[in-house]
Amino acid sequence: MTKRNKSIIAILAATAAFGGMATMAPAQGSEVRQAINAGIVGETATGYLGFAQTPSGELRAQVDAINLGRRSAFADLAQQRGTTRQQVAEETACNRLSSVNPGQVYQLRDGAWRTRGSAPIATPSYC
Secondary structure (H helix, E strand, O other), X not given: OOHHHHXXXXXXXXXXXXXXXXXXOHHHHHHHHHHHHOOOEEEEOOOOEEEOXXXXXXXXXXXXXXXXHHHHHHHHHHHHHOOOHHHHHHHHHHHHXXXXXXXXXXXXXXXXXXXXXXXXXXXXXXX
């Protein structure tokens, strides 16, 4: 396993530990999971979840909480690795984009929202 893959695994584990993943316990994340599957919420090139459509206030609050958890995890990992939070977030984004399922939405650096088809997402050149 390469050092980069180990780092990504550590990022994902820490993000999950901080409640930063969209696959939280059903009581906490069912609305977010439904919104991801409906194309309202998606992964972005920044490492955070974003809104492809206008969310309800409750959904916005849940996604904001997930993103706060991710931000905290990114900051902790950046400190451990001697890098920036943004660098950790971007590395995580590259990994998270590969986990977007067909029919779900995602956003690359150009800001356009896309819906994943049956083919895997082509890895952006910055990944």
